[in-house]
Amino acid sequence: MTVLVVDDTKENLTVIGQLLRPHYHVRVVNSGLRALQAVDVAPRPDLILLDVMMPEMDGYEVLRTLRANPSSQDIPVIFVTALAADTDEEMGLSLGAVDYVTKPVKPALLLARVRAQLELKKARDWLADQNAYLDAEVHRRMSENELIKDVSLHALAALAEKRDNETGNHLHRTQGYVALLIDLLREHPRFQAELADADYCARVIKAAPLHDIGKVGIADAVLLKPGRLTVEEFAVMKGHAQIGADALGESIQQVLAARAARGLSGEGDFSGSALDFLEVAQQIAGGHHEKWDGSGYPQGLKGEEIPLPARLMAVADVFDALISRRHYKEPYPDEQVMQIMREGRGQHFDPDVADAFLQNVGKFAEIAQRYRDDHAEEQAAEHGAKA
Template sequence: METVDPTMDRVTVLVVDDTKENLTVIGQLLRPYYHVRVANSGARALQAVEVAPRPDLILLDVMMPDMDGYEVLKALRQQPVSHDIPVIFVTALAADTDEELGLSLGAVDYVTKPIKPALLLARVKAQLELKKARDWLADQNAYLDAEVHRRMAENELIKDVSLHALAALAEKRDNETGNHLHRTQGYVALLIELLREHPRFQAEFADEAYCRRVIKAAPLHDIGKVGIPDAILLKPGKLTPEEFEVMKTHAMIGAQAVGESIMQVRAARAQRGLSAEDDVGDSSLDFLDVVCQIAGGHHEKWDGSGYPQGLQGDAIPLPARLMAVADVFDALISRRPYKEPFAADRVLQIMQEGRGRHFDPDVADAFLEHLDRFHEIAECFKDEHPEDVGEISGAKG
């Protein structure tokens, strides 16, 4: 008799047959090698798969009263707990059409009665080895999938830290603090939350990946300041009109720098044989595009009087419109070497006056209706100027 792998002794086989003698014969044949469970009807077989130890393989008779083997197999395949359990039909039906039907319904093998012990043991062993291999592959795939997700999360963390370091580098050359990055990013995230259900913005903000890109890109709004001379960028007093014109170029410098990065990525992809159509859905390019919109557009104004391009209304990219509100608000409430923070009532007045002029009216409305929440973010990431606390926390929504 064929030797069966002794490592199979923990495997459970369920034998389903309405004839007691058949259950006894097959059970005695299998028990030296496997843990055997039996069921004398289709209904009991369906109950058995729900109870531990669940079977690794089912030997199923076809001709049974009430519920034949074909019906049992269909029911097994419909239940998540038994969907993947391999089933071998063991039956007296020997016609080719019977075998074809059984296999078409999902049986893995078809053994005719009277059974030949060596043949049945060989078929059982073969199917259990196949199941063991499938289970191993499933475990490997699950492990690889988990590993991919872990490494992707790790890469995202590294990217986030690198992006924040890059943004902080630009701020270090300015008279602003790193907390400005945290505050403005928090304001943008809150604006997205408040505008998710607004009819004008539902389509964009329904895309979670897009929302994450906008929030992550927010700290890079002033990346173009790395191109501004120190004499202007670090000047402690008010800029002259000529100096201010130079300062204004930081928006275009940032947009152009990111735009060049996008072109380099596309050129590298082209060298790998990827077409422009392959760029669709590329998260790196999508992110850089949002950074470009924010860096280049956060000083544009709703009425077209902003810079660098004088864009008007919806021609201004949505991320830039969010950033405009966030950046102006933070500038008003923050101390700078050349100014004190504005009083709460003056901040409110300026933001209200900016509605429809500087700011998208709907974005401004969301901001003004929840002003206290924006002050909470400012308080959470306040700079180390204790005298500012009264100015920030004293504002009314």
């Protein structure tokens, strides 16, 4: 380990240097200014023995400067000085020195003090390394858990889509559309406050694939019917929004119960984070078929009664449904897709959300092309040019 000895007297540097060199790597400087320069030169000192009475910059000022610098504030300093008054020692310790040794030094005492401080520093460094390793390990495991959670989430959402003969790319496309809408609306006066929270936006994007999770509760005879649904069958089909909202609501209650059992407030803990995510997912699953004019389902919400995540999902889901082949329909022609989307402004869709889509159709078409189904027409990429 390296000890830096700071003293303006050559004889003191020689004596202390000779005492320490059999045991440590020793560097010596003869002024406070050089001491401040030396701490940034390799090998950096593990301990500083610092004289107090020096010209230009005394030891107290050197220590104040060391403690004010983040790169040197943790280096332990022992004052080695002829000032022997109790007030001098109190002054040095109050400034952050770890020990105070008076001159003339007693070799055995100084060696013992140096050894003790270096052992303490070694222990602190080891503990810091261990903490850094543990932090890295926790981060790694959290990243793995997030990946597992995301994969599981996507698999759960894909299960609902597979029952409807959908491909997983529908999930990728609609999630991409929602992410793009958030980016386009982030600076909009109506949405600026709500979308300023990056964590909230991430939750909305991550929850988007769960919009049709309620389809798992719809009978195959209705869900997979190739032709037009009857009024009664359509009423059953519409139930998927409420089924999804209810299922996620049950999950929310389970999180609340678990949190209460653990005595957690929910502020900043894992269950609080899970609760926030589930609430957004419930809004999307239950509200993505609501319409701006109040004619949607399942609750007939109107305008801003509809949660923002559901309003974003409505635009994303309708656009993708129009351009995609389903077991009961072919993709709509480009002109009809755009006509339906334009007519939906202020009726089906939040006008400002619809405008963000209509003014950037080419970007949405790029997402559609990127995640196109294997059998999808190349027309999806052409929407922007024809809009």
